[in-house]
Amino acid sequence: MSKLESSFQVLPKRLEARADYDVERVRQAFPILAESIYGKPLIYLDSAATSQKPQVVIDAMSRFFLKENANVHRGVHYLSVRATEAYDQARAKVQGFLNAEHVEDIVFVRGTTEAVNLVAQTYGKVHVQAGDEVLISAMEHHSNIVPWQMLCEQTGARLRVAPINDAGELQLAELERLIGPRTKLVAVAHVSNVLGTVNPIQRIVQLAHAWGARVLVDGAQAAPHLQVDVQALDCDFYALSGHKMYGPTGIGVLYGRRELLEAMPPYQGGGDMILSVSFEKTLYNKPPYRFEAGTPNMVGAIGLGAAIDFLAALGPKAIAAHEQGVLAYGQRALAAVPGLRLIGTAADKVGVLAFVLDGIHPHDIGTILDREGIAIRTGHHCAQPLLQRFGLAATARASLGCYSREQDIDALVAGLAKVQELFR
C-alpha cells in the first residue's frame, strides 16, 4: 500500500473531528482573506513563509498603542506598570502554550533565527570546543545551519549532518550512529519547512541525552500546526517565531531549560539585562532578562499572546485535524496533475505541499499563479542543502494554515493547468 493510501485510511476519523470546525468562520477572523489580487479572490497558500493575522491580534496590538503604551520594567507611573503587566502576561501565555515548567524559561527574541544564534553564541561558546561535534539534520532551514557553522568556525568543532531518505524522513539509525561522546549539541527541526516532515523529537532527545548532548528544536513550523509540550519532548531548547503562528513579525521565543539558562553568559549587553553597572564590574540579571537587552518588542509579545489565545480558542487538535484533511486532499489532487512530483512524502507530515512540474521552473509557476490571485512560495525556501539532496535547485511550495480549504487546493490545481497551457 502506498503512503498516500495509508494516509487516507485514517481520514474518516479525522473528518469526524472536522465536523465542528467551521473553516468559513475561521476565515472571517482574518480580514486579509477578503482581499482581491488582480481582481481575483486571494488564495493564500504561503503560510509557511508567514501566516496571516486574525483581527484579535491586530486589535490587541493596536489597543496597546492606543491605550497602554509605555516602557516596561522602568517607570513607576500607571502606564509603565500596565505595560509591564501586559508584557509579563504574554510571557505567561507562551509558558502555557509550550507547557514550560517556569515562566522564567521563556526568553523573548526577534524570532527563531535569533533564538538559534543566541544558543550558539552563549551555550555553544561555553560548551563546544575544538574536536567536539554539533549534529544537525539534512532537512534544516539555513537558520539552523549557519549559526552552527559559525560556532564551529569559531571553536574548531565539527558540524555533522544526519541524512534523510527519499520520502524526506530522518534516518534515525544514521542519526544514532552519528551521536557519540564528541556530540555536544543536536539541533533539529520539529517540522521541516519544505517537506512538512514531523521529526520524532522525543526519540532524538533520548538518543542525544544518552551521550550527554543537549538538544535544540527549531519549532518555527511546528508551533502553528502541533500541540507542543517541551516537558514531554524533554528538549533543552525550543525556538519559535510569532509570525508563523498568526502573531506579528519581530517577536519569537527561546525556551530553555532553567538550569541551562542560568549558567549561560549574556548574549547582548545593554539595559534590562543587568543588576548593577559600574565601570569596574557589571552584575548580570537572571534569566530571562539576562538575554533581553534593551527595550523589548512589547507590542510584538502582546500580539503573540493574542495569537496564542486565538489558537487555544480554535483548539490545536481541531486545527490539526482540519489541516490534515486539507493536506490529504491536496496530496491526492496534486498527485493527479500530469508531470507533477511531490517532494516530501513522509508518513508523518503537516502543512506543506512542495512540488516540481516537468519542464517548468518553479519561479515561472509562481508568477503565473500570482496572476490568478494564488500566493505560493517558489525557490529554495532557505534550505539549499535539502534541495540539493533531492537534486533540485528550487521547488514550488503550497503551505496551509488554519484557514486553508479544499477550494484553495482546487484553485491551485486549476492554476497549474493554466501554467501548463501557457508552456505547451
Added chain:
Amino acid sequence: MNVDLRDLYQEVIIDHGRHPRNFRALKGATHTAEGFNPLCGDQLRIYLKLTDGLISDIAFQGSGCVISQASASLLTQAVKGQKPEQALALFDRVHALLTEGPNAQQTPPELGKLAVLAGVWEFPVRVKCATLAWHTLRSALAGEPQVSTE
C-alpha cells in the same frame, strides 16, 4: 489567457528558455564567470573566447527559470562576434530596457530579438532573472570570477 502574462512569456522566450542555444561548456574559453540569484537559487556560468579583440565564441551552462535561461541564450546569440565594448554597450541597453521599461528609450533596432525581454519590465520581481546572464557577462569580461544579483 492573461494578456500581460503573454507579454512576459512570449513564444521566443519560451522557445529559448526550453531549448537554450549555446548551452554547453566552452573548451579554450579565455574568460568565464559564475552568476547567482540568491533569491531564487538561479545559477549560471558564462564562457567566452576572445580572439583578436572579438568575442569569437560564447556559451553558458546553468539552471534557472525560463526567463533566466532565455535571456542567457539570447545573450550568447547577440554578442557573438562583437567587440567587448559593444557587448558592454548592449548590457547598458538591455539593463535600461529591463529596469526602466521600453518607453524610457526608443527601442533601437539593434536590440533585435532581445526586444522580447521588454515584457519583463512589468514584472519587477522577475527583472533579476533576466539580468543575471548580463551581469555574469560583464563580470566575465572584467575578469571577476563570481557575481550575485543581490
